Amino acid sequence: MSLLKILIFPDTRLRTVADPIGSIDNSIKKLSQDMLETMYAGNGVGLAATQVNIHKRLVVVDVSEEKNDPLILVNPEVEILNFEKNKIYAEGCLSVPGFYEEIERPNMIKIKATSIEGKKINLKAEGMKSIVLQHEIDHLDGKMFVDFLSNVKRQRIRQKLLKQKKKKKI
Numbered sequence: 001m002s003l004l005k006i007l008i009f010p011d012t013r014l015r016t017v018a019d020p021i022g023s024i025d026n027s028i029k030k031l032s033q034d035m036l037e038t039m040y041a042g043n044g045v046g047l048a049a050t051q052v053n054i055h056k057r058l059v060v061v062d063v064s065e066e067k068n069d070p071l072i073l074v075n076p077e078v079e080i081l082n083f084e085k086n087k088i089y090a091e092g093c094l095s096v097p098g099f100y101e102e103i104e105r106p107n108m109i110k111i112k113a114t115s116i117e118g119k120k121i122n123l124k125a126e127g128m129k130s131i132v133l134q135h136e137i138d139h140l141d142g143k144m145f146v147d148f149l150s151n152v153k154r155q156r157i158r159q160k161l162l163k164q165k166k167k168k169k170i
């Protein structure tokens with residue numbers, strides 16, 4: 001396995017809409033393992049292929065305390081978002097390092113997807129798992145959690161991350 005390079009906001013490649021995966025070949029299986037390793041190395045709870053500059057509809061998630069319950073979803077599609085009950089959660093993102101902001105999203109989600117073994121999956125999630133899945137599926141459509149923030153807040157994050165990027169190049 002190998003660690004992948006994560007794109008950092010405001011990199012415009014994060015705005016790419018990912019393509020559906022046709023067949024789950026070995027390159028997709030390896031990518032999913034590399035994404036899990038990259039996610040765990042960064043102490044993340046989710047990672048979308050978009051974030052490692054591969055524009056295919058693949059996400060990995062692990063919201064367990066012990067980091068031993070990985071979920072790999074190929075072509076995840078939101079079937080139902082329940083807007084009756086919302087949840088406010090301080091979200092972070094491996095592509096927006098160091099920033100956590102409270103975002104309000106529906107508390108319940110139903111998803112259909114394909115497993116890495118090629119089996120159809122129907123999944124219902126609530127609470128944190130639901131939030132993380134919504135966040136990761138957004139990435140596949142080029143959307144990010146900073147889009148939920150005010151322009152002022154988003155610009156502030158943008159400027160700080162651009163400054164850090166400049167510093168690293170020296």
Ligand code: NI
Pocket residue numbers: 092093094095135136139
């Ligand atoms: Ni993210």
